[in-house]
Amino acid sequence: MDQIKIGKFIASLRKNKKMTQQELANLLGVTDRAISNWENGRRMPDISLLKPLAETLGITVNELVMGEKISKEKIIPSSENNLLHSLEATNKIKKKSQKIKIALLVSLSIIILLLWIIVMHYQSTYPKIELYDIEVYHNEPEKIDELTTPFTYQDQQIYYYGVEKIMLCDRKEKCYELKDALSHHQITLEEISYFLQEEVLHERLKEERLYDGGTTIYTHNNYTAILCNTKEQKDLYFGSTYMIEELDGAYCGHEKSNIKKFTRTYQIKALKELEKETIEVTLENNKMENASVKLPNNYNLIVGKTYEFTFYTFEDLNDTIEDIFKHAIISTIKESTRSKEEEKNDPIIVTEKISSNAELNEIAGVTMRVKEGTLTNKGATIIITDYSGKSHTYGEEYRIDKLEDGTWKPVNVIIKENYFWNSIGYKIDRNNKIVLEIDWEWLYGSLSNGTYRIVKDALEDSTLEKKYFSVEFEIEK
Secondary structure: OOHHHHHHHHHHHHHHOOOOOOOOOHOOOOOHHHHHHHHHHOOOHHHHHHHHHEEEEEEEEHHHOOOOOOOOHHHHHHHHHHHHHHHHHHHHHHHHHHHHHHHHHHHHHHHHHHHHHHHHHHHOOOOOOOOOOOEEEEEOOOOOOEEEEEEEEEEEEEEEEEEEEEEEOOOHHHHEEEEHHOOOOOHHHHHHHHHHHHHOOOOOOOOEEEEEEOOOOEOOOOEEEEEEEOOOOEEEEEOOOOHHHOOOOOOOOOOOOOOOEEEEEEEEEEEEEEEOOOOEEEEOOOOOOEEEEOOOOOOOOOOOOEEEEEEEEEEOOOOHHHHHHHHEEEEEEOOOOOHHHHHOOOOOOOOOOOOOOOOOOOOOOOEEEEOOOOOOEEEEEEEEEEEOOOEEEEOOOOOEEEOOOOOEOOOOOOOOOOOOOOOEEEEOOOEEEEEEEEEEEHHHHOOEEEEEEEEEEEEOOOOOEEEEEEEEEEEEE
């Protein structure tokens, strides 16, 4: 088709109709610029506009594409020519399209091949690790041990304590650094966790689970690993065998214990039995100071012998016999095997006083508090800390009281049918803690504004005596 010829033909017919370009454009629903492009031979009308354009100009479509008027005797040959031109143009388009498809297919094949080569090279350079062993490289002796964060993996912090690097090794003894292995997707933290569990089953690791919702401690003769799986943290700790003691509970989002354990050496100078299975003991320390204290009659102490007393304390105290026995809790008493010069008397350093924040507290050394940021009018997370030196069992049962006119009164339950508590008994973990989530909405509903306390009990294992303790809190909407 001759675009120039067709354009001049359209312009001539429009002018014969005494129409402007704008008027013709309005009739066809296009712009006057489109009409100008057609008439100048720069563009052809869209195929959908051929019929309405021909009808507007008073010609046939055949005459429009020929660019001239056609007599009756030329109609059939002209139509055949137009059809042949159309078929030829279609064939050219098909051939061009086929060439484009072939080019795209070849390009896609090359891209797929290159990607396959890259993947194969990556997999050979960073193969998946079938974990067989973990090697720990400890800090140099002169380096100060401290908790560090060498890297972050998928929003999870990886902490080191007293170690330089962690190597993950396969059965062929080929080892990869932990950070590189995780970043190159050679292994996942879930697979490391599974390996540690398998090591526990084969008794190559010792496992300890804390009562905090998901922390697990794995102990090896060369390293310690802590996997956090609480609401607050999903982190991983790797460290030396003494990491747990050095961190003193400050891991997986927990606070440091803030308690001091210390030892004093005393010689028994005199002993007298009192009422209620109590004895009065006169002790002498290494400063030759004497004082009498009352103790339970279950330590089998012998006059003249020397013993090491281990204590826990929450409070600042004076280093005297009277003050220690008044403000500290006895953990153990054992006969001393040291000479007078080797007597063990650790320094007492207490940085924070811990209060139970409760009126009701029948057990010395046991405290309960609401975990910061967890209190709502429907529930809370509580942390029980037990440094009593005695073995207690804690259950899930609790009671809620409200302070009204200066008196504590039990809050009424909202359910009418009988209800029961889970019979599970909990023991404190290695940090002397138990973390319990309490959802009281099912039993008491949503609490209104006011001062409340949670009351729980503990069963002393040796006497089966039940004692109570509590923590107070405020509800303010």
